[in-house]
Each structure stands twice: as structure tokens, then as C-alpha cells.
Amino acid sequence: MTFSHLLRALGSAGLIALAAGAVHAQAWPAKPVRLLVGSPPGGPSDITARTFADQLGQRIGQPVVVENRPGAGNNLAAGAAARAEPDGTTLVLSPDTVLTVNPLVYTSGDFNATRDLVNISVIASFSQMLVCNPSAGVRTVAELTAKARAGSMMYASGGPGVPGHLATEMLLEQTGVRMQHVPYRGPAPATQAVLAGEVACGFLATPTVLPHVKSGRLLALAVSSQAGSALAPDVPTLAKALNQPDLDVSFRLVLQAASGTPPAIVAEIEKQSAAIMKLPAVRDRLKNFDLTAVGSSSAQAQQVMNAEMKRWEPVVKRLGLKSE
Template sequence: MRNRFFRDLLSMVATVGFVAALPIQAAMAAYPDRPITLVVPFPAGSGTDSVGRVFAESLSKDLGKPVIVENRPGGNATIAASYVMRAKPDGYTLFVTTNTSHSAAPWLMKNVSYDPVKDFTPIARGGNLPFILVTSPERPYNSVQELITYAKAHPGDVTYASGNSTGIVAGGTLGHVMDVDMLHVPYKGTPEALTDVISGRVDFMFTDLTSGMPFVSNNRLKALAVSTAERSSLLPDLPAMEELGVDNFDLNSWNGFFGPANMPEDITLTLNAAINRVVQDPEIKAKLAQLGFDAFSGTPEDFAQFVAQQYQQWGKWIQDANLAPQ
């Protein structure tokens, strides 16, 4: 009798444990079961913000839950990166960012509170944001070579704006490669920097296609070159820096998605698959191309390897341009 009692008790406990586990398993299988926050490290109106909102809308439809954009600008994207790093790694706080936070800021800033490789879960590439060199139509130079000639004739007087790390490094690299003294004027974000280039307060800047091309199209800015060794398929008529005589100049702004470190693999793969479906959709890809964004993706492993390689590459560019940490 006593043995039978214990057998029945153990059976009941096992049954209760199994039933209790069902909601947990169901919850794990239901991701996402509530809205997802997509943190953008730049202001509204920036290239990353515009692209991020297209992804957010598309991912909302794909995943069946709202993906809400939250802008946390400042600190060369380190404010947003630090916020995401501290978030719970449950897949409900994601980060769409660029080389600014993960390739350049750790080299450009003295105090960065995160490790760009160890403190995040790489989810997927989003694509590339090609950059262009723009200046006011009122400026006396109509080519990169004319700009360099003018800057050499007026050492220290020519200014370049930046709204992110790509703008900082591109301007510094141009000065280094061409051996010309120019003054850097940093801004919190690209929209503010563009405003001062358009008004003539600052001479030129490197900006992403998404932010700069509308002003080029309505003749408020003139574009002199793309910041790469070869022409961009998104703007094939604009010459590349190297064909204009600026050697060893090939800077591009990459875009990608991260979560906090130690995010569950199944959630990472769910998000990766969704992002890949978004960039493979012809209509969405065309919509992003109109924003000046070259959309493509891959596996989390490929992205992780790319991030580690880019961290080292940007460190070399920054050191070569003698850009001291601030």
C-alpha cells in the first residue's frame, strides 16, 4: 500500500511538472509575442533612421508584431550602443547601427563603455550606405581636385562637417592622403551638418546618399564624388575618389542588426531569417535603393566575422589619419 502511494504521488508530480512546463515551452515558441523596439543611434531624418524605419515596417509585417523605432542619438552612436548592451537579451530590444558604433567609435573616443565584438549578438547585415562628398553650389570648386587645390592654397581655412564617424574618418583620410590641412567641424547628426553645408557655414562634408541626394537633386548641394574606390551602382554617373586621383581611398558605411550579448540562438535565427526575407523582397529592395541604400544580408556567422574585421580596418584608417581619441 505504501509503495503504491509513493508511486501515485511521483506520477502526479511528474504530470504536474509536465503541464507546468507547457506554457513555458509555448512562450518560447511564440517569439515574438509583444512589440519589439528597434534602437537607432542617429536622429530622425538621418540615413540610418530612414532605412531603419523601412526595415521596421517590413519586419512588423513579417514577424506579426509591431517593431517600434526608438532614436537615441549622440556620442558617435555610443549612447544607443551602451543602452542596447544593457538591455535584456530576449530579442525585444534590437539595434540597427553602422560602422560608427562598432568600427570607429572605439578608436575615436577615449571612453567607450562596451566591447563592439563581445557585448553584442550579431544578427544580420542590412546592407551598405554609400557616402558622397558634397558642397554648396556657391563654392568655387566643382571637382575633388579643385577642392584640394583650393585647400592647399588656403591652409587651415577650408572646413569639413561630420554627422557620424564615417564623415569624420573620410574627411580626415582625405586630408591625410592629399597632405592638406583642413578644419573638422563635428555635429551631433547628419541633418544639422547638412544644414550648415547648404548655408555655406561649412565648406563640405561626406554624407550618406539617403541624406544627401535629395539636396543634390534640387540643386541645394553639388556632389563631387562617391567615397569609394569604384563607382556605386546606385549612382553610376558620379565618379569614385580613386579615379579622381585620390589613391587608397575606399570608405563605405555598413549597416547591420545586433542584440545584446547572449541572445538565444533560436531568436537570433528567427530574426536573421526575417531580415533576409526583407532584403530579398524586390519591392522593399527597390524602396531602399531609392533611399540610397544597397540592401543585402547573410548569416549571423558571416556578420560576426565581418564586424571583427571591420573593427581592425577602421582602427588602421583612424590611426593613419592621426585622428586622436577625444
């Protein structure tokens, strides 16, 4: 075969591949779509998933059914999506800790999010709020760190490696103080522990703790994101409290599918995601739960995840986090 014949053959093969990709995109989805969530109903991840699913279903003409599969730091939902047929009809919405922390913590299973899932889009970002029981006697981050230096203090989280645990450890790392971590099975029981005074403080989901802040049962010291909270604009950012303007301890909800999903289908879901997250009604609804709509590209999602993996790996290794 001459070089020109080879070029024509390669060109024909490329056209065939492009045509096949177009058919895949046009055919998607040929059946209802499942959207898995690794948290119980009612939380920020679940609310985001249901808001997104409602809009996606309207746009693609197929039902998008949300399934809650809580457990193992969101790994149960993510693992089920990874093992599904890679045809784009099983998706999962996960916090970025599934990618940045869990592969380092859950090392004994046959599932690894960085290997077995493709990142389609960062759907939204969120932060955590540092709250303390009034009996702790602290009203600012400076007072908290001073008291922690002077004696033993405990803080609550929704479990090892979850955003609230990581946010607190970032605070402790930045200030050089120590506090004893008390993990609970989710943010709700962790919040109850702080309310009861069993544990002094905790970085917890803003929508979960804000009603208790407004009632005076908890004191808000800071929010972890650089941008602050639209729901609590008077609460200082951790960056401001520590006088570190570049400090941003925010987290993301990432839409994923099984590795091997055809690129044309990934591109189609990515396009739909970007359009949905631009809708004012969607943005306003998420803002009510302290979430910021994003709708990134797949490439941007992967870039962000790579950076966050590098950021949290030394923290996880320092803490020696391992699954039980």
C-alpha cells in the same frame, strides 16, 4: 562510467541542448519587439529601421516598434540594447562606426559594443557624397586637393567619428593634404553650414545633400563607395577620382542584440533578416535613399566588422578622437 556510457550521456545532453534551442526559436518572440535606432526620425538609418520593422512584424506576428534614441554617436541606442534582457525582443540598428570607432572614442563608459552586443546581420550598406559650396571654386576632387595644398580650407561633418568625418579623412590620407575639420551636431546642420558657405565642403549623406546638388546650391565631387550611387550615377566614385580602383569607403547598418541572446534566437532573426532584405519592394525602397540591401549572416557580419575595425583603428588613433 565507461567511455561508451560517457558518449551516450554527452549525446543525450547535446540532444537536450538542441531541443532547448529549438524551443527558444519557436517561442521567439513571445511579446512585441523593440527596434532601437540611434538617429532622429527621417534619416537613412531610421527609414531602413522602419522598413525592416514593418516587414519583420508581418512575418513574426508581433508588433515591431521603432524607438529613436539619438546621441553619443549612436551609443545611447546601442547601450540600451546591450543592457536589455537577452531574449531577442530588444534589437538595435546601428551604423558600423558603433563597433569600429566608438569603442576607441568613448572609453570612459560601462558599455562596449564589441563586447556587449552580438552582430546578427548587416542589413544594408551606404556611402557618403562629397559636396562643396560653389563659392569654394572647385568642381573636382583634383581641384579640391590642389586648393587645399595651396591654402587653408575647412570641411564639415555630422560629428567626430561619423561616416562623413572618416570618409574625408580617408581622402586626405590618400592625397596627403590637410583640411580643418569642423564638426556639427548631425548631418543636417553640417549641410546647412556648407550651403551657407561657412565651411567649404563635406562628405555627407547623399539623400540629405542631393536635392541641393540638383538645385545647383551645392556641387557634387564624388561618392565614397566603390559601386557609386544609384541616385547620382553621373557623380564619380572617389576610387575613380583618385585613380585607385580598389578604394571603397562605404559603411554598413548592422542589426544587433544583447550579448547572451540564445544562438537559436539569433539564428531565427538572422534568417528573417536575410529573407526580408531579398524582397524587391524593400530593395527598391532602400535604393531610393541610396542604401543597398544586404541581409548577411551573423558570421559574415562579424567578419566584416573585424576587418573594418582593423581598417579604422589607425585613423582614429591618428586623429586622437576622444569623447568629451
